[in-house]
Structures are given as structure tokens and as C-alpha cells.
Amino acid sequence: MVPYASYLRVYEPLAAFPEPERSYWYAYAGRGAAPGAQEELRASLAGLARVPQAPVPDRESREAFVAEVGGVVHVCPWRTRLRGWLALKELKEELPPAVLDALLPPAVRGRLEADHERWRGENPDARPWIRSAAWHVPVRWFVLFDDAERVYEPAGFGGPAADGGEPGSQGAGTEESGTEGAGVQEGADKPRPAPSLRYRTPMVQARRRVARGLRALREASEEDSMIESLVDVGRWLEDFHPRSLVELDYGGLVHVIPEGRLAQDRSAADVGEGLAALREGDGVAAGRAYERLTARWRGVRELQYAS
Numbered sequence: 303m304v305p306y307a308s309y310l311r312v313y314e315p316l317a318a319f320p321e322p323e324r325s326y327w328y329a330y331a332g333r334g335a336a337p338g339a340q341e342e343l344r345a346s347l348a349g350l351a352r353v354p355q356a357p358v359p360d361r362e363s364r365e366a367f368v369a370e371v372g373g374v375v376h377v378c379p380w381r382t383r384l385r386g387w388l389a390l391k392e393l394k395e396e397l398p399p400a401v402l403d404a405l406l407p408p409a410v411r412g413r414l415e416a417d418h419e420r421w422r423g424e425n426p427d428a429r430p431w432i433r434s435a436a437w438h439v440p441v442r443w444f445v446l447f448d449d450a451e452r453v454y455e456p457a458g459f460g461g462p463a464a465d466g467g468e469p470g471s472q473g474a475g476t477e478e479s480g481t482e483g484a485g486v487q488e489g490a491d492k493p494r495p496a497p498s499l500r501y502r503t504p505m506v507q508a509r510r511r512v513a514r515g516l517r518a519l520r521e522a523s524e525e526d527s528m529i530e531s532l533v534d535v536g537r538w539l540e541d542f543h544p545r546s547l548v549e550l551d552y553g554g555l556v557h558v559i560p561e562g563r564l565a566q567d568r569s570a571a572d573v574g575e576g577l578a579a580l581r582e583g584d585g586v587a588a589g590r591a592y593e594r595l596t597a598r599w600r601g602v603r604e605l606q607y608a609s
Contacts, residue, residue: 313376318543358386
């Protein structure tokens with residue numbers, strides 16, 4: 303039931319939330335049993351399968367991923383309803399009208415869009431704490447991280463990944479945990495967790511790297527779609543508390559990338575090398591780094607068209 307998607311998450315400290323939400327998340331984290339992403343996925347699939355369809359929940363989720371780092375509890379709310387509305391908007395841009403109508407009838411989409419417009423009028427500053435991407439990790443996300451922040455856990459890792467939770471987000475008091483992609487594979491004696499790959503960095507570092515990356519790209523090229531997409535990520539990060547944590551999780555992609563390739567995946571290092579080369583005016587070295595990156599992810603993205 304794991305989707306082949308990656309995730310960019312922001313974990314905010316409890317101090318970032320106004321009351322009474324802060325007290326709610328404090329008590330929530332104290333229970334120490336936050337559900338994993340599989341529970342969210344099951345609920346979403348149940349909504350699509352029911353009659354009439356409910357691809358977007360009628361109520362906003364009250365669940366979150368929780369991470370305690372350095373004695374400070376951080377929370378990443380699911381906001382499943384908001385993300386469902388945003389995903390519907392993306393579907394309209396990606397799918398042909400005939401396919402979209404077969405998947406979600408116009409009457410259903412019209413009702414959901416009206417609900418979103420009404421809700422947005424009442425919550426103009428709302429934003430998701432989680433971004434997702436199917437069948438790949440967007441290049442712009444790697445700009446936020448350094449290779450030294452890479453955390454790879456091979457299949458069968460003996461940590462709490464066996465419960466199918468999130469990296470660093472199993473519950474209060476848990477600094478390291480499983481991953482979105484931590485489904486199970488059959489071992490000799492018992493199921494074992496899948497491999498996981500993630501990065502995590504302080505918000506201040508992520509923002510600094512976005513700024514440096516934008517300078518390098520703008521000096522090297524006046525027109526680049528990468529610039530526009532990185533600006534979008536930077537604006538999104540500005541909405542959060544400066545002491546937040548930013549996490550990139552390969553999620554369900556670990557199930558479509560051979561474990562040997564996953565262990566050798568240094569995509570953040572390739573992006574960092576390419577940007578450093580641009581700053582030095584070495585277009586050839588930047589091109590080589592970019593080619594390694596695109597070749598690695600081209601094969602993964604093409605899997606979505608396999609039958």
C-alpha cells in the first residue's frame with residue numbers, strides 16, 4: 303500500500319503553534335504513539351473506494367508526525383484535507399480531461415473545488431507542512447541538503463523501522479524511526495523493513511542553501527525553470543518557524559529503486575557539486591554532475607509507464 307512517492311516535510315517546534323493548537327499537539331506528542339503514513343494512505347484509499355466518492359476528507363486530520371531532536375519536540379501536521387485539495391488541482395493539470403472525468407466525475411470535482419474556495423476564504427494563510435512528488439525526488443529539493451546529512455538504512459535495519467512509521471516521527475521521545483517506505487519484505491524468519499533514505503537539516507541551513515543556489519543559478523543562466531521552482535520552495539520555507547527542521551524522505555521510492563543503487567545514491571552531493579561548479583564558472587563540471595543526476599532519476603520516472 304506504499305505509494306511510489308517522495309516527501310519534503312517541515313517539523314515545527316511546539317512554540318510555533320498558537321493556542322489551543324499548541325496544547326493539543328503537546329498532549330498528542332505525549333501519548334507517544336503517533337500513527338504512520340500507512341494509516342493516512344489507507345484512509346485516503348477508503349475515501350476513493352466508497353460510494354459516493356470522498357477523495358478529500360470531510361474534516362481535517364488531527365494527526366501529525368512527531369520528532370524529538372535535542373530535547374525539543376517538533377510536529378509535522380498531516381493536513382490531509384488541504385493536501386487532498388492541492389492534489390486535485392495538480393491532477394487537473396496533469397491528466398487529459400477524459401481520464402480525469404473517468405477518475406473523478408465533474409460533479410464531484412465541482413463540489414470539492416467549491417469547498418476549497420470557501421475554506422480558503424476563511425483560511426487565507428494556510429499552507430501544508432508536507433509536499434510530495436510521485437516517481438521521483440525533484441532536483442530542487444536536494445538543494446536544501448548536504449551529503450553529510452544523508453541517512454541510509456539498509457533492508458533489515460534493526461531499528462524501529464519495523465513498525466512502518468516515519469523517520470524521526472514515530473512518536474514523542476523518538477528521534478530516529480522508520481520511513482514512509484518501511485513496508486516489509488519477507489526474510490528467512492520474519493518480515494523485515496525495507497531500506498530507507500532520508501535527509502534532515504535545520505531550517506536556517508535549508509534557507510541559506512536555497513539563497514546560495516539561486517545566486518549560482520542566476521549568475522549562470524537568465525532563464526531556467528530550476529530558478530522558478532527553487533524560488534517556490536524558498537517561499538514555502540519562509541512560512542515556517544526559523545527553528546523548524548526540514549526533512550526529505552525517499553518514501554515509497556525505496557520499493558522501485560534496487561537496494562544496491564539506493565545505497566550508492568548521492569543525489570544531494572551531485573546537486574551540491576553542480577552548484578559549486580557553477581559558482582566557479584565551470585560549466586563542464588556542472589554538466590557532468592547534472593547528467594549523473596538526470597540519468598539516475600530518468601530510469602525511476604520511466605517506471606510509471608511500465609505495464
